[in-house]
Amino acid sequence: LAKTTQPISMDSYEGQEVNITCSHNNIATNDYITWYQQFPSQGPRFIIQGYKTKVTNEVASLFIPADRKSSTLSLPRVSLSDTAVYYCLVGDVRGNAGNMLTFGGGTRLMVKP
């Protein structure tokens, strides 16, 4: 499984855009990039998944450069309720039912008023 590196923590203020970058230098051809959000004592919540270029949904955008060795999760206009841990995961998740997710060192985002 590709190893990921992301900042341990980030601070932001309400209304700002937050970008969290994840490095995954040894990403494999079949690997997808998935981001999860976790609040204290709650299960991780799927945010977004992508393979290349840009993916956008109602919650976030995911930017993936051509070499796919990194990805950036973009959260527009964060609020206090976006304070959470954000995990970047890389793996061959499509067509492989039952494949585990490897969570490692997420980014603790603190949104301040």
Add this chain to the structure above:
Amino acid sequence: AAGVIQSPRHLIKEKRETATLKCYPIPRHDTVYWYQQGPGQDPQFLISFYEKMQSDKGSIPDRFSAQQFSDYHSELNMSSLELGDSALYFCASSESSGPSTDTQYFGPGTRLTVL
């Protein structure tokens, strides 16, 4: 929308006792995963099942066993409990076909405390 259901939500046991955690996946999801999250740690994968067969295995102790039943719900059985087993246990489910193939959706977790 229906989510993953886990029961019980909280469980207190003594050392050397046994515990059974239950997970009911999202309707039409055929794959179930179990994760353990200790205090201040990241979720760690334990085991998964696809169509009632074990699919992948992680750092699950030999004292633990799990299975998936014909209605796709799953149970995690834990025996000879140790203090170090105190953690949040999450179940996740996914569907092997469809628009969100293999995206794992997590339940609210069961908090196990071993005294």
